[in-house]
Amino acid sequence: MALPAKLAHDLAKKGDMVIGWKLDRAQRSELLDRFPPKFRETVADHVTLRPRVARDSELPxxxxxxxxxxxDDDAGVEAMVVRIDGTTGRPDxxxxxxxxxxxxxxxxxxSNDVIARLGWQPLDPIPIKLEPASFP
Known part of the structure; x- marks a missing residue:
């Protein structure tokens, strides 16, 4: 059973997994073409709802x-800010x-430290497909 993000976040017990959303694989490729990664290691994989949760945690x-x-901080961290259900703010x-x-x-x-320290530059909203998931 999937829950609204805030509830899934609040009910998750401690563990060694992450809950959140994986990017749709086909759309990921399109987004990487549109926004070529600035730094050496491409990640562009997921949005975290809550880290360090139990394996049986409900998904959003x-x-x-x-x-x-x-x-990007011009020193090795580049991130895209995402709005989910009307907010960019994670429950934490x-x-x-x-x-x-x-x-x-x-x-x-x-990435969160860089966003907190430097803020972010707005972009015209780009709709993305998200797949609720848990991952290590």
Whole structure:
């Protein structure tokens, strides 16, 4: 059973998985053509709802979102800001995003820090398909 994102977030118990959404594979390819990754490692894979959750956590029910912004720190972290169900704000106070690309020695978990520190540049909304998922 899928739940609204906030409820899925709030009910998840601690564990070693992540719940959120995977990007639609076909649309991912189109988006990578439209926004070529700036840094060496292409990620462009998913939107996190909540990390470190139990394997049996309920998935979110939302299946659509919009890319509404972009940020890169010119030092190895590039991310796209995503709006889901009318908000860019994750229930934990961080920002829904897709880590787009990373430079050497950088990690996807740094995207939220970059967004919090630098903000983001708005883009005209781009609808995206999202597949509720859990992943390591």
């Amino acid at each position: 029910c939302e299946t659509a979102g919009e890319i509404v912004g972009r940020i 106070g961080s920002t829904y995003h897709i880590t787009w690309s990373l430079g050497r020695g950088r990690h996807a978990r740094e």
